[in-house]
Amino acid sequence: MEVVExxxxxxxxxxxxxxxxxxxxxxxxxxxxxxxxxxxxxxxLVAYLAMGFLSAYAVLSGEETxxxxxxxxxxxxxxxxVAVARYIERVRSGEALVDS
Amino acid sequence: MTDIIAxxxxxxxxxxxxxxxxxxxxxxxxxxxxxxxxxxGTLGVGLLLVSAAASFGELSVTARAVVAILFVFLTxxxxxxxxxxxxxxxxxxxxxxxxxxxxGAGYEEVRREGEEGPSTEANAxxxxxxxxxxxxx
Numbered sequence: 001m002e003v004v005e006x007x008x009x010x011x012x013x014x015x016x017x018x019x020x021x022x023x024x025x026x027x028x029x030x031x032x033x034x035x036x037x038x039x040x041x042x043x044x045l046v047a048y049l050a051m052g053f054l055s056a057y058a059v060l061s062g063e064e065t066x067x068x069x070x071x072x073x074x075x076x077x078x079x080x081x082v083a084v085a086r087y088i089e090r091v092r093s094g095e096a097l098v099d100s
Numbered sequence: 101m102t103d104i105i106a107x108x109x110x111x112x113x114x115x116x117x118x119x120x121x122x123x124x125x126x127x128x129x130x131x132x133x134x135x136x137x138x139x140x141g142t143l144g145v146g147l148l149l150v151s152a153a154a155s156f157g158e159l160s161v162t163a164r165a166v167v168a169i170l171f172v173f174l175t176x177x178x179x180x181x182x183x184x185x186x187x188x189x190x191x192x193x194x195x196x197x198x199x200x201x202x203x204g205a206g207y208e209e210v211r212r213e214g215e216e217g218p219s220t221e222a223n224a225x226x227x228x229x230x231x232x233x234x235x236x237x
Contacts, residue, residue, distance in 0.1 A: 004121075005137060006102075006103060006107075007103065007104060008103040008106055008107040008110070008138060008213060009109075010107075011106075011107035011110040011111050011114075012110065014110075014111065014114060015110050015111070015113070015114045015148070018114050018118055019114065019117060020119060022120075022121040022211070025122075025124070025125055026121055026150060027154045028125065028140075029125055029133075031138040032187060034121050034190045035130060035190070035209055036189060036190070037130050037183055037184075037187035037192050038130050038133065038187075038192070039145055039188060040183055041124070041130065041133055041134050041137055042124060042137075043123065044137060044141075044179065044183075045124055045137045045215055047146070048117070048120070048137075048141040048142070048145045048172070049121075049141075050116075050150075050176050051115060051145050051149075051168070051172070052144060052145050052148040052182045053149075054166070055145075055148045055151070055152040055214050055235055056148060056151075056152070058152050058156075059106070059151070059152050059156070064156060064158070064160070064161045065221055067149070067152060067164045067168065070149070070162060070168055071167060071168040071171065074145075074168060074171055074172050074175070077179075078171075078175040078178075078179055081173065081179040081182065081183055081215065082178075082179060082182055084183070084186075084188075085179070085182035085185070085186040086182075086184045087187070088183075088186035088187070088189075088190045089136060089186050089189055089190070090116060091190070092186075092189050092190050094126075
């Protein structure tokens with residue numbers, strides 16, 4: 001496991017800090033979002049941010065396994081988004097139960 | 101040298117992620133927010149994964165990063181399309197300063213018909229395209 005240093009280390013620290021704050025901002029939109037669709041879009045962005053965080057942390061720790069974790073996270077985010085989109089359309093067409 | 105390149109890519113990806121979050125927080129309606137998240141977020145994730153691949157410099161890591169990037173690039177437009185359509189057919193309203201609404205101009209009958217229930221067979225078939233996947237055609 002090689003030690004990261006120099007400009008790459010500072011870039012990783014900057015990335016981790018900015019993405020951490022960005023996840024907090026995106027969660028604010030999950031809280032505010034007037035609609036279910038807005039919340040789903042915000043959660044999609046949270047998943048992307050977590051993927052970026054994991055790839056930066058993989059470089060910092062030297063553990064390449066985190067890249068796999070990022071891949072699986074993207075897969076789960078896509079499945080969740082598609083499921084909720086289908087749910088919204090089914091609520092609109094009267095098939096599913098309406099929940100606020 | 102690869103460290104410098106990886107650092108530049110990482111800072112660039114972080115910038116795009118920041119743009120996506122600012123767009124998500126500041127833009128006025130669902131569709132503009134979705135545009136910010138899909139484009140800037142996808143590019144940010146891609147740059148960060150390329151940066152990780154460049155910094156590791158191993159074939160296995162590069163292959164996995166390429167697969168992850170391909171997956172995100174293929175699925176982000178699909179999920180944005182699905183959630184945008186669901187929001188439009190649901191209750192997400194457009195920004196009041198929206199200039200044109202091409203779907204609303206063309207499919208107003210379908211949308212209204214879906215809320216009131218189909219009256220004719222042609223309308224029922226037209227509604228079926230957008231609404232229920234399981235109902236008899």
